[in-house]
Each structure stands twice: as structure tokens, then as C-alpha cells.
Amino acid sequence: MANRKILLSENETPDKWYNIVADMPNKPLPPLHPGTKEPIGPEALAPLFPMELIKQEVSADKWIDIPDEVVNIYSLWRPTPLYRAYNFEKMLDTPAKIYYKYEGVSPSGSHKPNTAVAQAYYNKQEGVKRITTETGAGQWGSALSFACNLFDIACEVYMVKISYEQKPYRKLMMNTWGADVIASPSDQTQAGREILNQDPNSPGSLGIAISEAVEKAAMDENTKYSLGSVLNHVLMHQTIVGQEALLQMEKAGDMPDIVIAPFGGGSNFAGLTFPFLRLNFDEGKSIRCIASEPASCPKLTRGVFRYDFGDTVGMTPLLPMYTLGHNFVPAPIHAGGLRYHGAGVVVSQLLKDKLIEAQSHDQLECFDVGVKFAKAEGIIPAPEANHGIATVVQEAMKCKEEGVSKTILFNLCGHGNFDMAAYEAYFNGGLVKHEVTTEDINASLAKLNTPEIN
Amino acid sequence: MANRKILLSENETPDKWYNIVADMPNKPLPPLHPGTKEPIGPEALAPLFPMELIKQEVSADKWIDIPDEVVNIYSLWRPTPLYRAYNFEKMLDTPAKIYYKYEGVSPSGSHKPNTAVAQAYYNKQEGVKRITTETGAGQWGSALSFACNLFDIACEVYMVKISYEQKPYRKLMMNTWGADVIASPSDQTQAGREILNQDPNSPGSLGIAISEAVEKAAMDENTKYSLGSVLNHVLMHQTIVGQEALLQMEKAGDMPDIVIAPFGGGSNFAGLTFPFLRLNFDEGKSIRCIASEPASCPKLTRGVFRYDFGDTVGMTPLLPMYTLGHNFVPAPIHAGGLRYHGAGVVVSQLLKDKLIEAQSHDQLECFDVGVKFAKAEGIIPAPEANHGIATVVQEAMKCKEEGVSKTILFNLCGHGNFDMAAYEAYFNGGLVKHEVTTEDINASLAKLNTPEIN
Incomplete structure (x- = not known):
């Protein structure tokens, strides 16, 4: 058996973030003022964010240097390990090769x-x-x-x-x-x-x-x-995850056919997949990138692409996003990090342009595969991460049916040490499916009076 | 700044456990039958343990091969990282160099x-x-x-x-x-x-x-x-920790003057320190190894060296150990893993022979340094681990007073993710010192009718 764990040393750590905006065939549409509904510039964000982050938010540069002091703090837990999930592959009896990037080693236990x-x-x-x-x-x-x-x-x-x-x-x-x-x-x-x-x-x-x-x-x-998510600069900071994973896959002598990550506002997904999407842009590869969202909050698979507010109250600029409507109230599922009505602007544009895919899973399916994963690989995943695992299992089973071996990489974005009450509910039969009806979605979208996008 | 994190690759993982018994100048005394009080052989353990573990329990071989299948499972989380605690050194303003081996990356979050x-x-x-x-x-x-x-x-x-x-x-x-x-x-x-x-x-x-x-x-x-502790084979299995740490210290171009670990029954302490004690035996080094125990359960610093039962009821063989008496009831401190009346046989003999040292700390001191450590290094330590940190701080402060730079290594044996209620009690002022009076110890020891050791 080859190495299970693929590590990088500190001096192999990437020293730039990747800004996917530079490579996007269609650039994101501008944000609109919540009142006038006219495009706004970066200065509108100045009361809330420092200038350097605002510059990053609107930057078209492909690479942005990570400051030394940030690299130094990253080294408290980065580079994070990449694992080959040998035990999980065996449990699933799949010809697929499954790798996962593990962000749960950070002090707070996630990629955040x-x-x-x-x-x-x-x-x-x-x-x-x-x-x-x-x-x-x-x-x-x-x-x-x-x-x-x-x-x-x-x-x-x-x-x-x-x-x-x-x-x-x-x-x-x-x-x-x-x-x-x-x-x-x-x-x-x-x-x-x-x-x-x-x-x-x-x-x-x-x-x-x-x-x-x-x-x-x-x-x-x-x-x-x-x-902590949604905005361009936030998504970009997370690309350290995928850049490390890319180096690690190269070290393993392998390259993913499919890259999968859970989807809340987009930072988790962007972090792992954008550096692989770069290979699609730069090198003509065709790596599939799949966002895994909860069936109870299916903005990517069942929402509309439209201007909407980032918050419920309607105070933020209007952003061009896949959304269920800012008044949509997701069911109280245990993956709290995925209960958000909209998707980050950049990810929304990529989905609109069919450069990425999306899948939804109900939470019972997610906890089922999460417990299987914990038994095979030892790590108890955060409920958010279980959504990614559900898509992994789906693709691995497809490999089995079709008798092909694909290489799948996913983001194990956090551990479940603080989510054991959710596992308890699952074991006790206290979890329900929480699927959303088309009527619910239509009712929420009908309330929107925000600008549509042609 | 040199690397903060010193990693090993899977093929650098030690493939043998170190059995310190082979090197001890005075071998451990035999266990005694709880009824006859006569020495017993390994066969007495057969109803409870598989033969191979019993062989390890009484082995005098210096090295015991780690089976491939165990090495393979270890690779789910091993080799674990060794860190240089730059931030903590700076916070303490000490000339000491502080390193820690981090066992909290295992699936269950400790060295166990x-x-x-x-x-x-x-x-x-x-x-x-x-x-x-x-x-x-x-x-x-x-x-x-x-x-x-x-x-x-x-x-x-x-x-x-x-x-x-x-x-x-x-x-x-x-x-x-x-x-x-x-x-x-x-x-x-x-x-x-x-x-x-x-x-x-x-x-x-x-x-x-x-x-x-x-x-x-x-x-x-x-x-x-x-x-999970106390017995020879259990302590020996943990030596993978110290052997990795030794390789990592060599990679860092450094060698500890002092090695520190929390002490409950001995497995945590033995795991990190025995491979360094081997250097004292084999190479004439004089690395100080210090066991950190709770002031509320001070068997090493205030107990007696005597035959005693491993359990409270008195069913187990009598073991030659530092003990507070098997009826001693430790105060309900939050470092549950350290609330044990006795010390493992091998560690007890080493202390008796002055080849190791011990220090005790009350839990208020321990949580105080634990919170400081979490602020500096990011990781929130398990309450057990805080005891080791308390000894580290003591030695680092001594370095400062004396104006000398020593290299200190300690075992951060686990994270505190499941112990936040203990931190809550500390923040709320709900923790007390729980020191033990000499009368309490004497009263417990007076009840012992087990054989004394000359």
C-alpha cells in the first residue's frame, strides 16, 4: 500500500492566493445599491471593511501575495494533511480512488x-x-x-x-x-x-x-x-486549501477527475475546487467540480440566478447570486453552516456558466454516510462535511456500476467534535428529511422584488 | 524563523516499540497473588489477556516489532506533528526553547x-x-x-x-x-x-x-x-510517541534537556520519555524526565513505594508501585485521566531509583497556563495536558531567572474539545484547589495491609 497520508513541509506551502475572477470567461456582475439599485463601487464598503480587503474584493489580479505574517500563523496548523481513504474505498467496494483534504486540524476545527x-x-x-x-x-x-x-x-x-x-x-x-x-x-x-x-x-x-x-x-x-463566506476575498483566502491539495495530489502521482466540497455560502467549495478549476482554464483539463448542498436549502440545484440581498433584513448591497430568496427560512437541519439562502457571487456565475455542478442530499443520507466514514477512517466528520461525503459515495457507486476507476477528491472541512448532539439525534431516530417543496421555493421567490438578470 | 512544525513521513515511522525493562538497572519486582501474596507468573493473567500481550508484559527484550497491520492503522493519524512553541516562548518571555509533541490529532483526540x-x-x-x-x-x-x-x-x-x-x-x-x-x-x-x-x-x-x-x-x-495504562505492555505501546519525537528533535537539529509529560497511571509519561531515557542508558546522556501529577492525587511526590492493588476492590494482583493506597479517593478534579491512586510498576521503579523526577500542580494553576497556551498556540489542551504545561512554565521561568536557555519538550497528549465544561468552571470561578493534607494521605495509607518493600 502506498502512503495513506500525503504531507507537505512548511517550505512547500503556497505563498499566493488564487483569484479565479482573473480566469472567468464571464466576470461577476457588479453589486447594486440596496436603495437605488444602481451599481456601487468599492468605496461603498469602506465603513465595514479595511481598504486592503476591499481591494481584494474587486481585484482582477490572478495571484495575490499572502503576507509573511499570515503564512507564519498558517503554520500553526498548515499545511494540512491529504489522505487516501483506503479503508473507506474498501468499505464501499468501489474501484474509485478517494482522497480527502482534512481541514479539521486547525485550532477551531474547520477551514474557517x-x-x-x-x-x-x-x-x-x-x-x-x-x-x-x-x-x-x-x-x-x-x-x-x-x-x-x-x-x-x-x-x-x-x-x-x-x-x-x-x-x-x-x-x-x-x-x-x-x-x-x-x-x-x-x-x-x-x-x-x-x-x-x-x-x-x-x-x-x-x-x-x-x-x-x-x-x-x-x-x-x-x-x-x-x-466568513460569500464575498470574493473570503473565497479567495480559502484557495490555500486547494493549492496545497494540488501539490499533494502531484506528490501522490495522481490527479482528481472529480473534486467535491460541501456548499453553504461558497468558501468551503471555492477553497478546494478553484485551484483545480484553474487547471481547466489554464491547461484545458476537464476536472468536474461538484458542490454538495442540503436538500433543505437547495439554492444551487433549485434556486434562481438573480440579484438578492445577502442578509434577511435587506441592508446589504444586492448581489447577483443563486438564491432561494432572502426571506427563505431553511429547516433546522444540523449542518448549521449550510443554512444560507444564497450562494457567493463568483460561484453563482460559475454555475450559471456550467463550469461547475451541484448536488443536493438530505440530512439522513448525510449522517448515514458520515457514520460509515467515521467507522472506516476514524475521523467523525462535521455535519457539513457529511454532505460532501454523500456526493463522494454517489460518484464512487457510479464508478462501481460502470466498472471504471475515477479519482475523487473531497474537502473534509471539519471534525464533528462539537456536533455530537446531532449524531445523537441521528442515532435516536430524531432526524427527519426536511425536503423542500417546489411550492415553498416558489412562495419565497414570489416575494422578491429585486432586479432579475437576463 | 525556522520551521514551526517538524513532520515525519510515513516511511520514517519507527517499526519497533522500546521496552525499557531491558535497560533498567533494577528490574521491576514481581506481582503478588492478591490472596496468597506469593509471586505469580504470567499464566495468572491468561483469563483476561491474550497470550501475546502477556508475553510483552513480562518481556525483557529491548525492542518488540510493531505488526504491519498496527503500523498501517497508526498511519491514519501517525506520525503526529512536533511543534516548536514560538508563540508560547514569546508570551513567557523565556530564553528556553519549548517543543511539544501533539497527540490530539488521533481520531479520539489523545495518545490512547x-x-x-x-x-x-x-x-x-x-x-x-x-x-x-x-x-x-x-x-x-x-x-x-x-x-x-x-x-x-x-x-x-x-x-x-x-x-x-x-x-x-x-x-x-x-x-x-x-x-x-x-x-x-x-x-x-x-x-x-x-x-x-x-x-x-x-x-x-x-x-x-x-x-x-x-x-x-x-x-x-x-x-x-x-x-489503558499502568501495565508494562500498555506503557511500551506508547513509546511510538517518544521515538517519533526523538527523530523529530534530530530533524530540528536540537535535543531536549528536559522532557515533561502529565502523569495518571504512566502511559502518557512513558510514551514520550522512555525513548529519551534510553539515551541516558545507552549514550550516557543526562536528559531530565519529569512527571506532572495533580496536587490532589500526588502518588509520585507524596505517596509510598509499596505493594498495592491496581483496583479499589482489591481483585487484581498486588503490584509494586508508588501509591496513595487503593482506597484513596481523589478529589473530583477535571483532569479525570489523572485521578488514579497508583503509578505503573516500571515508572515507580524508575522513580525509586531516581532516574526520573516528579512535580505536582493544583488545577487552578493548570487551567491558568492552559488558557495562556491556547491563546499563544491555538490548541485548547485537555485538562490532563495542562499539568504538563504547568511544569513546562515552571522550568521555563527558571531558565529566565538563571539566564540560561534550555530545550524543553512536552507531551500535549490531547485536545480539550470534550472538556469545555471544565474550562467553563474555571472561567466562572467554580474551580477550587483541592490540595491534599498529609493527614488524608496518612489515613489512606494506614488502611493498607499489603506487603511493604524494603
Whole structure:
């Protein structure tokens, strides 16, 4: 048996992020002002983000240097390992070769610190004293808490109240790294107070938490806001994942036919697949890249390509995205990181142009393959990661039926150590399928009065 | 800055365990029969353990081959990384160089699978169908569940009832890997039923859980018992840790002056330090090896060297060990893995012969340095690991006072992802010191009627 684990040394770490915008045949459409619905420029983002991140957001440069200080912090856990899943292949009895990139070795246990560290760095460079953000399940909030601590920036995390109460350990992780975690809706913002006036027992939502974090940042010039997915610069920071994986696949003497990653807002998917899509652009390869989304929140497979708001309240610029409508309320599935109504702009354009594919899976199927994977490979995956595994199994079974051996690579974006309650629900038969009806989707889309895209 | 992370490739993995018994100037004294108090031979262990493990338990061979199948499974997470703790050094403002071996990358999150996999392998070789064990905090039970699953052996874990109720996620982890987890005391054994008759609400104890697991194994010829520390073969399996670390230190062009590891029963400590002690034996080096134990359970620093039972009930052979007495009840500190009254036989003899040292730390000091470490290095350590860090800080501060730079290596034996409730108690001021009075120790030792050692 060849090596199971393919490692890189620190000096093999990529020192640039890959900006796929440079290679896209159709560039993303511009964001629109939420009020005037006219295209807006980068200056509109200045109250919320440091200039260097805004420059990255609109950059057409193919490569952007990773600052030395960020590379240095990445080395706390990067390069992450790439594994050949020999045991899982054997369990599935498939001729496919399955590899996975494992991002669960980061301090907060997912790929999220790749962008959190970069964002904290650029904020520090510009003298920012505090960063606000929102978090649902807590993966993003803990990543940003970790990153801010290293740069001595105060971090204020608005955590959806029901998660705050149900996931005390995620909150404690953030506290350990010195962050303030505030149950949202809170009395610390106008937005929060208004919600609490209407409903003192509001369980909160990601949309409300975003409003609170944005409001807090907009009110104070020393405070900025940070987002964990969706935006171009966030997706680009994650390309360190796929670039490492590419080097590792070369070391293994192999190259994927199919690259698969879970899909929430796009950062997980972009991180692994964009460097392989680059090979399609640059070298004429035809590597299939598949986004795995929950059947309960199927924006890529059943949504529309249209301008929509990034948040529920409708405060953000309008973005050209695959969306289920910003009022769409996804079912309370256990993959909290995938419960988002829209898809990042760049990924949406790629899907529109048929340069990537998408698959949806219900959560019962996902936990079923997740437990199988844990038994074969040892690692208990995060519920988000299980969606990618479901697509892997589907493609591996197709290989078996067709008697062909394809090479499949997927992003094991995080471990499930903080998600065991979800596994408990699965074992106890307490999980349901949560499929969405076409009527539900149509009803949500019917409410949209945002500009359509021809 | 030189590399932060020192990695080995799979083909650099050691293929033998190191058996320190071969090099000890004074060999361990023999175990005694619990009834006759006469020395017993290996055959007395046959009802509980497979022959190959019993052979290892009494072996005087210096090196024992690691079976290919075990090496193959080790490669799921081994070799583990060795890190230079640059950030922590800077935070402590010490001239000392601090390195740590990180065992938290294993599937169950600690060093425990190193022996669990080996034990499951030898049991499988001899046709064993089921393995029983006990677990307190859950680190050992989850490691054995993981290992048994890979060899298709049924695993039955008697988990101390109060932990079973307080740590549902550890239990779920074991379930995910297919183990049966039974709250102890249970109605499934004579020992359990007797306890329940006396006290239906008994919270259980490690001593009771051991009795249940041993009874279940002794009753069925297809079932064996497995222990996660204390015994010679268990300690030996862990030497893979220190052997890797030795190769990694050589790669880093450095060599430790001081090697530090937390101490419960000895497997964590033995794993990292024995391969360095070998250099003292073979090459005349004088590397200091320090065991870090809790102030609330100070068998090495305040116990006596004497024959004592391995369990609370007094069913096991009498072992020559540093002990606080088998009736000693350690305070309910959060480092559950260190709450054991005695020390492994080999480690006890080494301490008696002044070939190793020991230090004790109270849990407030431990959590204080643990949080500092998490802020500097990103990883949130298990409460057990914090004890090692406390000794590291002590030695690093000594370097600063004396103006000398020493090289310190310690075992970061596991992550704290399942221990956030302990951190919560620390943050809330809910942790107390739990120091032990000399009267408490004397009272426990006064009850011993086991043979003394001259």
C-alpha cells in the first residue's frame, strides 16, 4: 500500500492566493445599491471593511501575495494533511480512488481560520481595534475569535440566541480565545432592541445577528465587520486549501477527475475546487467540480440566478447570486453552516456558466454516510462535511456500476467534535428529511422584488 | 524563523516499540497473588489477556516489532506533528526553547489509541470476539471503541455513571464507532448488582467499573479485558510517541534537556520519555524526565513505594508501585485521566531509583497556563495536558531567572474539545484547589495491609 497520508513541509506551502475572477470567461456582475439599485463601487464598503480587503474584493489580479505574517500563523496548523481513504474505498467496494483534504486540524476545527487570520491581519494593519461578526453554529465565530486573539484585536461575536443556549461549548471556545460572545438579539444595538421589543423571547436568526454586527461596526470608526463566506476575498483566502491539495495530489502521482466540497455560502467549495478549476482554464483539463448542498436549502440545484440581498433584513448591497430568496427560512437541519439562502457571487456565475455542478442530499443520507466514514477512517466528520461525503459515495457507486476507476477528491472541512448532539439525534431516530417543496421555493421567490438578470 | 512544525513521513515511522525493562538497572519486582501474596507468573493473567500481550508484559527484550497491520492503522493519524512553541516562548518571555509533541490529532483526540489499536490487534489474532473495559472521563473508552471497530471486535465499555450522565458526547463518540456503553454500576454483572442493591443511586467509580469489566471478561472465554495504562505492555505501546519525537528533535537539529509529560497511571509519561531515557542508558546522556501529577492525587511526590492493588476492590494482583493506597479517593478534579491512586510498576521503579523526577500542580494553576497556551498556540489542551504545561512554565521561568536557555519538550497528549465544561468552571470561578493534607494521605495509607518493600 502506498502512503495513506500525503504531507507537505512548511517550505512547500503556497505563498499566493488564487483569484479565479482573473480566469472567468464571464466576470461577476457588479453589486447594486440596496436603495437605488444602481451599481456601487468599492468605496461603498469602506465603513465595514479595511481598504486592503476591499481591494481584494474587486481585484482582477490572478495571484495575490499572502503576507509573511499570515503564512507564519498558517503554520500553526498548515499545511494540512491529504489522505487516501483506503479503508473507506474498501468499505464501499468501489474501484474509485478517494482522497480527502482534512481541514479539521486547525485550532477551531474547520477551514474557517484560513480567512479569519487573513482578515484579522489586514484589519490590524489599518489600525482596527475591534471586529464584529455573527455566528450561527459557531464555526465561524470561533475561527475569528482565534484569529483576533493572535493580533490583539477585540472580537465581538453576535451568536444566534438559540445556538448560544444549545452550544455552550462553542461559546466557551470563543471565550477561551478572549472573545466577547453576545446572544442575539441583544440590547446592545438598535436592531436587537427592536426585535426584543416585538418579541422578548426571540430565538434569534443569522439575519438578525448580521444586522447587529453590521450596526455595531458602522457606528464606530475603530470597529470593522467581518464575514466568513460569500464575498470574493473570503473565497479567495480559502484557495490555500486547494493549492496545497494540488501539490499533494502531484506528490501522490495522481490527479482528481472529480473534486467535491460541501456548499453553504461558497468558501468551503471555492477553497478546494478553484485551484483545480484553474487547471481547466489554464491547461484545458476537464476536472468536474461538484458542490454538495442540503436538500433543505437547495439554492444551487433549485434556486434562481438573480440579484438578492445577502442578509434577511435587506441592508446589504444586492448581489447577483443563486438564491432561494432572502426571506427563505431553511429547516433546522444540523449542518448549521449550510443554512444560507444564497450562494457567493463568483460561484453563482460559475454555475450559471456550467463550469461547475451541484448536488443536493438530505440530512439522513448525510449522517448515514458520515457514520460509515467515521467507522472506516476514524475521523467523525462535521455535519457539513457529511454532505460532501454523500456526493463522494454517489460518484464512487457510479464508478462501481460502470466498472471504471475515477479519482475523487473531497474537502473534509471539519471534525464533528462539537456536533455530537446531532449524531445523537441521528442515532435516536430524531432526524427527519426536511425536503423542500417546489411550492415553498416558489412562495419565497414570489416575494422578491429585486432586479432579475437576463 | 525556522520551521514551526517538524513532520515525519510515513516511511520514517519507527517499526519497533522500546521496552525499557531491558535497560533498567533494577528490574521491576514481581506481582503478588492478591490472596496468597506469593509471586505469580504470567499464566495468572491468561483469563483476561491474550497470550501475546502477556508475553510483552513480562518481556525483557529491548525492542518488540510493531505488526504491519498496527503500523498501517497508526498511519491514519501517525506520525503526529512536533511543534516548536514560538508563540508560547514569546508570551513567557523565556530564553528556553519549548517543543511539544501533539497527540490530539488521533481520531479520539489523545495518545490512547496507540495502545488500543495494538491491544485490539493481538486480541483479534487470538480469536477474541469481545473486549470489555472501563472508562472514567472517556478518553480511554473512546480509543478502544475506535480500535475494536477497525478489527470488527465487539467493544463493551463500563463508563462511570456520573461521567456517563455528564459527558454524553464522549459516550456518543463511542457509539459512533459501534461500541456498547454501559453506565456503571449496572445490572449486567454480579459486582454491579451488589453495589446497586446497597445504593441504587450510586454514581459509580473507576474501581467499580473495573470490577464489572473484569468480571464480564472472566466469565466468557471469547471475551477479554483491556486496560489503558499502568501495565508494562500498555506503557511500551506508547513509546511510538517518544521515538517519533526523538527523530523529530534530530530533524530540528536540537535535543531536549528536559522532557515533561502529565502523569495518571504512566502511559502518557512513558510514551514520550522512555525513548529519551534510553539515551541516558545507552549514550550516557543526562536528559531530565519529569512527571506532572495533580496536587490532589500526588502518588509520585507524596505517596509510598509499596505493594498495592491496581483496583479499589482489591481483585487484581498486588503490584509494586508508588501509591496513595487503593482506597484513596481523589478529589473530583477535571483532569479525570489523572485521578488514579497508583503509578505503573516500571515508572515507580524508575522513580525509586531516581532516574526520573516528579512535580505536582493544583488545577487552578493548570487551567491558568492552559488558557495562556491556547491563546499563544491555538490548541485548547485537555485538562490532563495542562499539568504538563504547568511544569513546562515552571522550568521555563527558571531558565529566565538563571539566564540560561534550555530545550524543553512536552507531551500535549490531547485536545480539550470534550472538556469545555471544565474550562467553563474555571472561567466562572467554580474551580477550587483541592490540595491534599498529609493527614488524608496518612489515613489512606494506614488502611493498607499489603506487603511493604524494603
